[in-house]
Amino acid sequence: MPSAKILSEKQEIVKALAEKLGGSVSGVLVDYKGTDVATDTDMRRKMREAGVEYTVTKNTMIRFAIADTDLAELAPFLEGPTALALHTDDPVAPAKVVFGYVGKDKPMQVKVGFVDGKVISAAEVEALSKLPAKEVLVAQVLGTMIAPISGLATVLNANIRGLAVALQAIADQKSA
Numbered sequence: 001m002p003s004a005k006i007l008s009e010k011q012e013i014v015k016a017l018a019e020k021l022g023g024s025v026s027g028v029l030v031d032y033k034g035t036d037v038a039t040d041t042d043m044r045r046k047m048r049e050a051g052v053e054y055t056v057t058k059n060t061m062i063r064f065a066i067a068d069t070d071l072a073e074l075a076p077f078l079e080g081p082t083a084l085a086l087h088t089d090d091p092v093a094p095a096k097v098v099f100g101y102v103g104k105d106k107p108m109q110v111k112v113g114f115v116d117g118k119v120i121s122a123a124e125v126e127a128l129s130k131l132p133a134k135e136v137l138v139a140q141v142l143g144t145m146i147a148p149i150s151g152l153a154t155v156l157n158a159n160i161r162g163l164a165v166a167l168q169a170i171a172d173q174k175s176a
Contacts, residue, residue: 018065026091026115028098028125029074030083034107043101050093053086070117077111091115092131099129
């Protein structure tokens, strides 16, 4: 039986982890077994650059943190070594960085992920990683919305230009 001091420390860790998970838009659980140190160090650097929080966490701590939450469905995947990649704003960032290394480092495997409190499979995490960045998606949507308007402006401009050319031709003909 752990002492009261150790138990209270673990409860604080679980509480902090629950707050991180609750405040995260997305996350990926990774089995990092077999990953070499150089790959892990490089991946952690890329995670920091992308604003992703990457930690190796005990499965029991995660189980306690997700109990009685929408993320309780993650519990069956908490076997073996588990690393947790979380982001508070970008739902795509953890998946992009992790899948940048899953292909290179065969032992590393994605267990499962979540987006906005909904648990998604490893295949869905991979599909998420292939999406363009948020800014690119917004630009594509805006481009699609603006295309009909710019087409209308071009058509209207062509009619006005045609009228101007016809009036100029009439003016040239009368002056000659």
